[in-house]
Amino acid sequence: MEKFRYIDGAAILKLDQAVCIGCGMCEIVCPHRVFKCMEKKATIVDYDACMECGACATNCPVGAIFVNPDDGCGCARYILNSWLAKVTGKKPSACGC
């Protein structure tokens, strides 16, 4: 994915190294190789590659990782629908993916 970089600094991703037990689950599940486990602690090695899929947070056994918890899949159509829903007061319709 070297060719594909999205907006730097946009993703909401936090790792609390004090809580981390270095199990390596985040390193396993991340589809963009954001984490690296070194000396029994995970480290964010490529912050801007994060797409907020949430795999790391879901699989962290000690809750050391926080990812943007907003629903949705990073899809413009979904965001547009949810904005429209705010205006009309209706439930947002899905993006279809």
Added chain:
Amino acid sequence: MPQVDTVLSRADHIGTIGARTGIQRDKYTITPGLYCVGKPTADSPVLVTANYKLTFDALRNELGGMNVWILVVDTRGINVWCAAGKGTFSTEEIAYQVQRAKLMEVVSHRELILPQCGAPGVSALKLKTACGFKGTFGPIRATDIRPFLAGGKMVDETMRSVTFNLKERAVLIPLEIFLLLKPLTLTLVCLVLFSGFGPDIYSLDHALHRGGSIILVTIISVLAGAVLVPLLLPWIPGRQFWLKGLLLGILVAIFTVLRFLPFVGWIALTGMALWAMSVSSFLAMNFTGSTPYTSLSGVEMEMRKGLAIQIVSALLGLLCWLAGPFFL
């Protein structure tokens, strides 16, 4: 024997699948439950997947000559990654399907091979508590399942990383176009109707003549935003999608000016150019939902600026297009 039932039900469903050849994406599902490939035994691995037929086919296509179980969970016909993001490919759902299929009685081991892309929705740790089966995250792509199982369930860095190569981008384009057909047709009809207004109030001849040129510009802009942006994605400068689309939109605008300069007044020409840019930019922005690397925060960030500019540009463009004939 539970194996017999699953074999039969699979045969039933393959027949049903064969009958469904339409492009009905919403109903492209298979029945959740346990399926077997080859002649699996109590020791054979269990692969978990979604009930979207494309996903299921991609998996079984890679399993020729192997003896494995496939546990299909109900994601309402959505692929693993999107379903995991939406919470239907989840720890609870997998645990439910494990119990429903009585997997405890079918296999002697207690391990489920999960697609790595299911990780946003499935906690391997909680799965163990929920159903007694340990979750092991396999590779991202079904094509890597064979080396994964043969090589002692080792996964290397390439198997763990998503890709987005030209072929992977190209296969997404038909759906983008398909979803556009209805709103696009409606837009084109409106554009032609509006093109008839002029100093002589309304002229059908005018509508058809001017309408033809705005249709051409709109279609080229659609192709730029929904076809060229996905294809040329890594080579178009910039990171924000609305800007990538805008860039191609500017090229369409330049073409428009060169093509229609002798026939259309400069106000209408400005209108066409603005319209082209906003159409291309908007459609490129929409493609964010199809990529495997854009974050929700990022998309929201670019949409706040992008959408405002697209709306202003489109409205201004249409206004100029309408006003054009009055200033000739």
